[in-house]
Amino acid sequence: MLDRNKCYHIASLFISLAILWLLLSGHYTLLITSLGLLSVLFVTLISLRMNLLPFDQPETFFRFMKYIPYGFWLVLEILKSNIDVCKRILNPRLPISPRWVTIKASQNSEFAKIVYANSITLTPGTISIDVEDENIDVHALSDIGVEGLEAGDMDKKVSQAEQAYV
Amino acid sequence: MSNAITIISGVFIITGALAIIIGLIGVFRMPDFYTKLHAASVIDTMGTMLIIVGLMLYSGFNLVSVKLLLIMIFILITTPTAAHALAKSALHGGLEPVLNKNKS
Amino acid sequence: MFEVATYLILFAMSLALISAIIGKTVYEKILAVNIFGTVTVLFIALFGFLTERPEFLDIALVYALINFIATIAILKFFEYGDMGRSSHINDEADI
Secondary structure (H helix, E strand, O other), X not given: OOOHHHHHHHHHHHXXXXXXXXXXXXXXXXXXXXXXXXXXXXXXXXXXXXXXXXXXXXXXXXXXXXXXXXXHHHHHXXXXXXXXXXXXXXXXXXXXXXXXXXXXXXXXXXXXXHHHHHHHHHOOOEEEEEEOOOEEEEEEOOHHHHHHHHHXXXXXXXXXXXXXOO | OHHHHHHHHHHHHHHHHHHHHHHHHHHHHOOOHHHHHHHHXXXXXXXXXXXXXXXXXXXXXXXXXXXXXXXXXXXXXXHHHHHHHHHHHHHHOOOOOOOOOOOO | OHHHHXXXXXXXXXXXXXXXXXXXXXXXXHHHHHXXXXXXXXXXXXXXXXXXXXXXXXXXXXXXXXXXXXXXXXXHHHHHOOOOOOOOOOHHHHO
């Protein structure tokens, strides 16, 4: 019943919750720490009972860390497109040309596709509206955003982050 | 030295507040709902990141800055989800996007 | 410095409320309320630093959670007419 994969998932959830509790609490006496440990255990049991853990996915909570270098790259992209959108808003003629395009996502796992679609939405100027198997419907504010997506830079970066081994 | 850090963090925070106001001006000026979403994402990314990075610089490295980092990560994960849900349910609700006809 | 930023953010919050009042469709109103919530989280964090009580950050964290859940719940209510118990029948009721 409890195979290796499930044990990894449960242990990673427990350790992540414990680290989160330690960071948020700031009080480290014996009584408070034991109460915190109890609540972490309780939350783990409840999420087991509610079937919230993604046992069919290979990614545990710790493996999410492999997306951190991609996150730093994404912040730079967000700053660049933010400046572009701010210029368009402040321009008195409002130079926008809304477009609707469908682009390909070349990732394998569901989670990487979610990361890709959320990155598209997070970048100002492009919003992902619908995700079907390999196609993402995108509403773009201007032609520059569409060109950036069709060049496929972000797609490649997410795929590289997906295949990185931690 | 600490004076310089205070000035830098002040510049970050005030730039972030101005970015929020620019985003709200965009929300008022954009013609239809889907383009308003683009202006709103300026607020969610640039305003949040600049203000919270400024506060982190001001507070230094301790538990307070870790909490600020958690708030920033949480906002950066949830706001695209909310924007996606808004756009999808507006599309289901029959709100057609205004597109530029001569380009696409 | 914190005072100037707090006044700017209060001005932004009043703009967001005006946009929520004059929005034409229900989606524009929900978008404005969502923006108002995000700006409120930043306002609470700044206010904690202004009064030198960083404990306000806990409230800001909880407010961010509530804001996200409220947006999703209102959207679900307007799209399906209830809070979506029937997620086994309709897969799209999940979000």
